[in-house]
Amino acid sequence: MMTYFNNQAPTSLEEIFGQSLSSGKLTHCDRFQIRNALLQNSLSEEHQDIINRLIYNAKRGRLSLSD
Numbered sequence: 001m002m003t004y005f006n007n008q009a010p011t012s013l014e015e016i017f018g019q020s021l022s023s024g025k026l027t028h029c030d031r032f033q034i035r036n037a038l039l040q041n042s043l044s045e046e047h048q049d050i051i052n053r054l055i056y057n058a059k060r061g062r063l064s065l066s067d
Contacts, residue, residue, distance in 0.1 A: 011030075011033060013033075013034070013037060013047050013050045013051070014050065016030045016033060016034065016050075016054075017050045017053065017054060020054060020057075020063055021057065021062075021063070024062065024063060024064060025063065025064050025065075025066045026054065026058060026063045026064070026065050026066070027066055027067070028066070028067050031065070034051055034054065037051070038051065
């Protein structure tokens with residue numbers, strides 16, 4: 001499990017995925033952590049799928065982007 005740190009608590013991509021789908025929102029902090037994960041170029045196939053699902057849901061309007 002890949003974990004990323006923010007100013008609150010450690011959050012994994014799996015947690016971001018679960019929280020965003022249940023709340024319907026993708027926060028600025030979540031987007032920053034996803035961007036950092038992408039820039040590392042060492043994502044597993046599972047983590048790539050999670051990011052693709054988040055993007056798909058945002059495109060379909062199932063996720064709103066919040067600050």
